[in-house]
Amino acid sequence: MGVGLLRLLVFDGDDTLWKTMPLYAMAKAEFARVLARGIGVPPEKAIETLEELDLKNVSRFGFSRRRFPTSMTEAYVALAADMGRRVDPTLRKRVRSIGARVFERRPFRVSDAERVLRKLRSVGLRLVLCSKGDAQIQRARIKESGLSHFFSKIYVVSEKADNEFRKVLREQRVRPEEACSVGNGVRSDINPALRVGMKAIWVRNNTWVFEKDVPIRTRRLTVVRNLREMLHSLGLAQRLRNCGRRL
Numbered sequence: 001m002g003v004g005l006l007r008l009l010v011f012d013g014d015d016t017l018w019k020t021m022p023l024y025a026m027a028k029a030e031f032a033r034v035l036a037r038g039i040g041v042p043p044e045k046a047i048e049t050l051e052e053l054d055l056k057n058v059s060r061f062g063f064s065r066r067r068f069p070t071s072m073t074e075a076y077v078a079l080a081a082d083m084g085r086r087v088d089p090t091l092r093k094r095v096r097s098i099g100a101r102v103f104e105r106r107p108f109r110v111s112d113a114e115r116v117l118r119k120l121r122s123v124g125l126r127l128v129l130c131s132k133g134d135a136q137i138q139r140a141r142i143k144e145s146g147l148s149h150f151f152s153k154i155y156v157v158s159e160k161a162d163n164e165f166r167k168v169l170r171e172q173r174v175r176p177e178e179a180c181s182v183g184n185g186v187r188s189d190i191n192p193a194l195r196v197g198m199k200a201i202w203v204r205n206n207t208w209v210f211e212k213d214v215p216i217r218t219r220r221l222t223v224v225r226n227l228r229e230m231l232h233s234l235g236l237a238q239r240l241r242n243c244g245r246r247l
């Protein structure tokens with residue numbers, strides 16, 4: 001990435017600053033275990049059915065907290081039918097609670113998040129968080145992360161597309177070329193930011209199938225494996241001591 005005159009970084013939350021994917025992975029594994037025991041369905045088939053239904057359910061429920069537990073119960077009902085079994089209300093309830101637990105557990109920490117945000121702030125960059133999902137859950141995760149004080153503003157959005165980025169730029173009074181989006185989701189964090197003329201740093205973590213997309217090809221995109229690499233890509237690691245806003 002040409003470093004240029006950068007003023008604003010727009011951070012994603014889930015699986016960029018904290019990890020939620022392991023919570024989903026644990027829930028899926030438990031779902032598969034319970035159904036293997038309960039109705040004899042092979043674990044891979046259980047997970048595949050669940051993931052397909054969950055992706056379809058984005059159009060019905062968006063990124064609300066109802067979607068994942070509902071997808072789990074619906075996957076159970078579909079799999080029970082496949083296996084020629086009747087739906088057991090107790091098992092259905094159990095399956096739903098496995099799905100709901102994803103929102104009750106604390107996300108895992110990303111080891112360098114705090115240090116990296118501190119460094120970015122120390123060179124005069126303005127940081128905002130733009131987190132997609134259920135407002136209540138996102139607010140709780142942000143609070144639990146202990147990172148909220150780094151951000152001048154926290155946006156929680158139900159959809160993260162071109163218009164949301166334009167709104168952030170307008171509110172922050174920053175031109176697109178002075179702003180960079182940082183996140184793990186190509187569909188939500190990277191492509192819309194690039195389309196409105198911003199820079200983008202793709203933190204290539206695990207993500208779920210909804211976010212799997214091909215990033216737009218442009219020199220404004222940088223791909224990194226973790227947040228620490230991001231400092232290097234911005235030329236910050238070497239220049240931290242003597243740079244102000246102009247990086």
Ligand SMILES: [Mg+2]
Binds near residue numbers: 012016185
């Ligand atoms: Mg994310």
